[in-house]
Amino acid sequence: MTSYDYDLVTIGGGSGGIATANRAAEHGAKVAVIEGSLLGGTCVNVGCVPKKISWYASQVADTLKKYAPHYGFDVTVPPLDYKRLKQNREAYIERARSSYTRTFRKNKVTVIEGYGFLVDDHTISINGQEITSEYIVLASGAKASIPDVAGKELLGDSDTFFAYDKLPKSVGIIGAGYIAVELADVLCALGTETHLYIRHEYPLRQFDEMIIETVYDNLLAQGVIVHQNVTLEKVYRDENQEKVAVFSDGTIGKHQDILVAIGRKANSKDLNLENVGVAIDKDGFILVDEFQTTAVKNIFAIGDVTGQKELTPVAIKAGRLLSERLFNHQENAKMDYNLIPTVIFANPAVGTVGLSEKEVRKLYNDDKIKVYTSTFRSMFTAVTSHPELIKMKLITVGEDERIVGLHAVGYGVDEMIQGYAVALKMGATKADFDATVAIHPTGSEEFVTMR
Secondary structure (H helix, E strand, C coil), X not given: CCCCCEEEEEECCEHHHHHHHHHHHHCCCCEEEEECCCCEHHHHHHCHHHHHHHHHHHHHHHHHHHHHHHHCCCCCCCCCCHHHXXXXXXXXXXXXXXXXXXXXXXXXXXXXXXXXXXXXXXXEEECCEEEEEEEEEECCCEEECCCCCECHHHCECHHHHHHCCCCCCEEEEECCCHHHHHHHHHHHHCCCEEEEECCCCCCCXXXXXXXXXXXXXXXXXXXXXXXXXXXXXXXXXXXXXXXEEEECCCCEEEECEEEECCCEEECCHHHCHHHHCCCECCCCCECCCCCCECCCCCEEECXXXXXXXXXXXXXXXXXXXXXXXXXXXCCCCCCCCCCCCEEECCCCCEEEEECCHHHHHHHCCHHHEEEEEEEEECHHHHCCCCCCEEEEEEEEECCCCEEEEEEEECCCHHHXXXXXXXXXXXXXXXXXXXXXXXXXXXCHHHHHCXX
């Protein structure tokens, strides 16, 4: 029997790699994690965690400016001390990283600092030395795509936003996905003049039509200036050191900074995959089967580097299930990529699980589909001069009206969507929702009272 240094090694110490390593170690495996940057990867350091804190800051700003006076608080809103916000945000992130280190120690997981690459199907080179492992998990994540245009070196991305020591007076954001929308809403609420440049008519085009239209309207209401049907051609600095973006239709945007959020590309280039036989697609994402196995049977890949539902909880769950299969005799354990709930931290938030109405109508005859909707004012904002609408939609199919899509935009939906995701995963029907007693007065009660 071949002897290896480790039972399992993950290349990448982000959320997915950490979860895989800890679960394997809990089952008695000898495990190492290779990470060349900060533990926690994108999510903890320059992704969902600092984004959520920044979003909370934008909620506080809106509450003070728009809503507090209507609740009887005559407040004078001072300028934002962004430096203090950043310091507190970084302190929270540091505590999160420390928790990873403590858990690794408890589980006896070895952390190796540096960037590893494959030598063969069981060997990894790291810092000029080689280690061997029975199983290797590629969890190297992804990074922002930058458009290949003249002046591209002047473009920033979401990492740039989190590195700000102070907020620019004006920012242009290029992109139409959820990261672009979230950045635009946060920056605008915190006082930056914010422009969003999109290639088509609306942002979030992969989501349900109700979400697309409502988020667009909310962006405008928030004060974001949206430029539709524009494609970036070049970027340069003018004589005032402002960054200038030139678009295909002649639109010119001058800003202190310009950020792009047009998608992400896999961190697979330096892993030496081609010499080992691990297959990738045309964009560099690692190809895997339903068990996260690559073209090499003992090498696996999870998370953003695979391009499969690039969400932190997906990478975590896929990694844990992989370790259950490898080290806990759960031979059929694998990630189910259906009915994954998602929240967009826009202003207000978006929550969604399941299929959009457009997707449902492609799969089923119209006579099998029923759509229920509700629109109402958020109680929190209804007593103010800035009332926000909450919009909700249920999509059902078949005689039993099984719910296949649930979507909402509005105050508080980020915290209500998880429970409904459980219901959909269990196969809930409209009758199940109708049979549930509503919690009044809440926004979530609308999902169980729709007619």
